[in-house]
Amino acid sequence: MNAWRTVLKLEWRILGRDRASAMMLVAFAVAVVIAAAAGGRLAQGTRAAQQKAVSDHQARYEATRKALDVAAASNEPLAASDPRDPLWMGEEGAAQLIVLPPNPLGAIAVGQRSLRPQSFAVSTAAHLVSERETESAIVGPTRLLSGAFDPAFVFVVLFPLLVIALSYELLSGERERGTLAMLLSQPVSQRDLVGGKAAARAVLVCVSALVLAAIGLIVGGADLGQPNAWLHAALYAAVVVSWALVWFAASVFVNARGGTSERNALVLVGGWLVFVVVLPGLVHAAIDSVVPPPSRMELVHETREAADEMERKLAGLRGRHDRNTKTRKYASELIEVKEALAKRAAPVVEEMQVALDRRAGLLDNLRFSSPALIVQVALEDIAGSGSTRHRIFEKQVDAHHRVFQKHFFALARSGKRFAPANTPSIPGFAFEDQPVSELVTRVAIGVFVLLLLAGLLLAGAWPALRRVGRLTR
């Protein structure tokens, strides 16, 4: 233990004087801060856009309610866009805007946020309209293709390169510089030497990474006042540290093989390339090949064909500009059409949901094929921008949409006018987020696998480190 401590101390001193290491750390720090700012800009943009959309929507709803109070007092016949008309209220007046609230650490990974709907307009419309991101900027196609420059990218992709650069020559460097013989002439074993050196560098890298991640959270505008925010931050820290340990362990493993620094660098960079760049792409391809995404074009047709007759009726009702839409008969015809449409489209939608679930499930399993995927998925989960959370949200909105439809159809069918007394009974929506225990379990499994991998690599290196190979090049 004593020897370890001595090596650690010496290594710290060397690192403190090494300009190259300092420069690499500075470059990494710059990357983290820029990424945090970019990720924060996106997350805050989404949040602000959602807030604006929600407050605009609330203002519109309040205006409708006031109009309803005024109109309810009169006995005039129904006019266009009349709040007393339950059909119009269901379609527009009381339509709801439902948003997926961002997680406190939303800035760390953009994830699915730029691809999947962040808000839905719920009305009595036959299909749930996935009103995308009502107020946040459209994302250009090349930007979607490139992915965001967010902290998740910096930690998943660039961070291992920093670790490799600081550790690929742990042992080989000493041998090549001719200092290994001198070091081993001291009362220190090769294991202690490599262990101490790796530990010194790991502590430096992990502490810097955590400090930078924390600065990133501040720059990115993380909302640490939210419940569970500190738990999320702890999970984030655990993922980053275990990811760093995987690469340090890989470096120790490669160094224990006794090759040259050049060879070590090649092997480590090769491993990084395979696990961080190639495998995620292959996993994608595998998912697309095995469970192809359901074709939405086909869905449109299936729904349309299944409900063609109804659709025609609907077009017949809508397309005629001379039709009085304020009669009870029109209302019940329209409701009938919409209900039939939803009922006949249900199996197709169901089939699509099953396919989407299967794809998400497959990714969940295949993420274990590459530690980089484990880290990416974990960071997206913590940021609340992963597929799992989006699927939960979409399903809940879908269920709420049906309840909402039913409620207004029943009102319209009753033939009574919509009155101020009806407003409290409009079904509301409260998003039930993924339970914290589930999130913790998901992330903890990932962290466990990463630590296991690091442990296995170290265990593989340990016996080899006992043997002292060549002392010089």
Next chain:
Amino acid sequence: MSRSLVATIARKELREIVRDGRLRVLVVLVVILGAAALAFGVQQTLRAQHAREHAQERATDQWQTQGDKNPHVAAHYGTHVFAPTSTATAIDPGVSAFLGQSVKVEAHRRNLASHSRAQDGAGVQGLGAFSVASVLLLLVPLLIIAIGYGAWSRERERGTLRQLLSTGVDRKTLLWGKGAALLVVLFALLTPAAAAIIGVLWWLGGGDGDTMLRLASLGIGYGVYFATIAGLTLYVSAAARSSRAALVALVAVWGVFCLAMPRVASEAAAVIAPLPSRAEVGRAVHSSLANGLDGKTRREKGIEAITVELMKKEGLSGTGMLVAGSFMAGLELQAEAQWEDRVYDHHIRALDAKIAAQERAVAWFGVLSPYVAMRALSAGLCGTDYHHHSRFTEAAEAWRKGLVGQLNEAFAKKGGAKGWDYKAGPDLWQKVPPFSYSAPAIAQAAATHLVSIVALLLWLVVAIGLALASARRVRVV
């Protein structure tokens, strides 16, 4: 500089490369990945082609068998048109996965393309795509680096550089020899790949002149890209202290070019050329529909003015003639459509121009990374960039206008006294010409990506210049 000497050096370098077991493994890996990517691309393209054909057939069938109805009701019923899938998607899907594949065509509104493939992605798309293009753009440069990083530095470390120079060969000749060897290896590797790609595209039905021309241009583009990487590799190998340093520096440069810069470029482009939100576009359209593009003309007034114009065209204004109800309704519908078309055309073209501006802003970053330049050019030549998409949506809109106009005209001319009770049948539905679209010519695609082409050529000049300069100054020991 004698040519035979260059050839001799190239032969010597080639022998060394071929003898290196690690490189053999790398080459085999890249070949396997390339082949797998091609197979995957073909599978996806066939699937997309099949889905499109099927969807288009069903849409046409639904349209033609919609039964008897008023033509304007049919315009509300509408139909769908689908984006064509070029066979070259098998090589480079570009940004096509992120763009809508179909457009709902209906009366009164111009819909944006919807149903992008990425929308149903399984997740973590940002981490990696897998296509022939991604192998060529990302992995082949790494292969070049792996082959070439020790070209100068290893000779120096082994002491063979001094021996070589003692034979009287000059450094420039040595550089050309080394460069030639690198390119020969690549050529040997990529020629069968190119043949396989051409064969596969032919089989997929893309054997026409335009596709072949596009492929040839693609080949030249990638040639320039690889030569640039080879030049930079030789430069770093000569300038670095050791092979180790050369390797680390080259991997870092590759990471900046291929991983960091594309993301930085698109983040920066989003700041330089920001896009509005869908809601903003929606509000602008809504307000213009109500108050005209000038914000002063009320919808009713505007439509009335257009109706008067249309009546004039029909020779009916001021005649005091009684006009059949449906004729007037049809005319009014046409006027309404024209009013709406002006609004949609204005706002959607403006949005289109903004997206194109953001794409151009990204392309300018090609000056900082040859990867960014080549990626844009590759997608452009394969017809999977935004430019091709916007051509499709314009064509779809032109077709929509034609369709709605034809239906309203039929209502106006044939409705007679029946007015809204008039119903047309399959005869009218079948008269609608099928949607057809032809991709822009290659010259236009090239013009769109001029910035990327110039950036790539600049990179080539810089890389060769650097390689030559460093060869002249390379340290011998």
